[in-house]
Amino acid sequence: MQFEPWIVERVKARQGVLHPYDTLDAATTAFVVVDLQKYYTQPGFQGECAPARGIFDNVNKLAAAMRAHGGKVVWIKTNADGADQFWSHHHRHMLTPERSARRLLELSASHEGFEMPDTLDVQESDLIVVKRCYSALAPGASELDAVLKAHGIRTVLIGGTVTNVCCESTARDAMMLDYATIMVDDALAAVTPYEHEHSLNNWMLFFGDVLTVDEVVERLR
Template sequence: MEFSQSVIDRVVARQGCLHPYDHFKAAETAFVVVDLQNFFTQPGYLGECKAARATFPAVNALAAALRQAGGHVIWVQTSADGAEKFWSHFQHNMLAPKNSARRLTELSESHEGFQIPNALRVDPSDTRVIKRYYSALSPGSSNLHDVLQAKGIKNVLVGGTVTNVCCESTARNAMMLDYVTVMVHDTLSAVTPQEHQASLEGWLLFFGDVLGTDEVIARLRTD
């Protein structure tokens, strides 16, 4: 992924280099895949991000490489069950009534929209986490932090959709909980290329690194 020279110059001036992490110990690394559910990736659903489907091969490749190296893959899924109460201002004020009703229906855990598409290879050894808000690490959203702590995770690789909403929200919280946090750009997608680019530029400037799947795999260490 290419960044403007001005962004690169600011990052290097702040931290002395563009990419500060030369390796990741696989056993201490988790690939956190956010919201790659039918609701957010497949045609006909309210939350469809068309670009998400193109990221599936990279998501599968990174997940497979990390498993093989002894790392961890965590699939985070949004559930809207009860959201009319626990997130009432969003459901009732930020969505038109028909869209609110569709979200509650299509993101219910009993609906096919909640499920992960068959094109994504989920392994029985992987962990699944259910979240309620944009960030999986905001208070009351999920048990992701507890899961990461129990596994001894120090490095969090973030993929999924959409880049500038749930993925970035989760990644920001991970960084501020002192995890080494990397946005893996080719496993991420947004509704427009401009939103994807802007999100990752802001991330690189202030929060953590941005790497591609091949760059992450090259940095994985088993010892």
């Protein structure tokens, strides 16, 4: 991703360089892939983000590189069972009754929408973490923080969909929890290019780094 000169100037003024990580220690790095379930990626589901299907090859490529270098791949899945109770404000006020009911149905653990598409290369050695709301690292949202700490993870690579909602929310909380956090540009997708770019611009200014899949792979050791 090419950043506007004023963004580059401000980032360099803040941290001295545009990209702060020359190398990435794969043994302490996890590729956290957010919400690439059928509900968010496939036609016919309420939450479909059509551009997300276009990042599957890049996600698979980075996942394979992480495994080859001894890193971890973590697939995050949203489950809405009981969300009308534990996330009642969202379901009561931020969704129409029809959309609320459909989300509860299509993201239930027993529904096809909860599943991962067959074209994603999910391996038995990978980790799967189920979350309840946008950020997988919000209090009570999931066991992601404990899982990362149990595996000695200090650097988090974020991919998945959508860039400016669940991915950015999880990434921000990772940064706040003191993980080195990188948003992987071409392993992320939003509903529109504007939302994707706006999210990454703001992320770069204040929270962490943005790299492509190839740039991440070049840094892995």
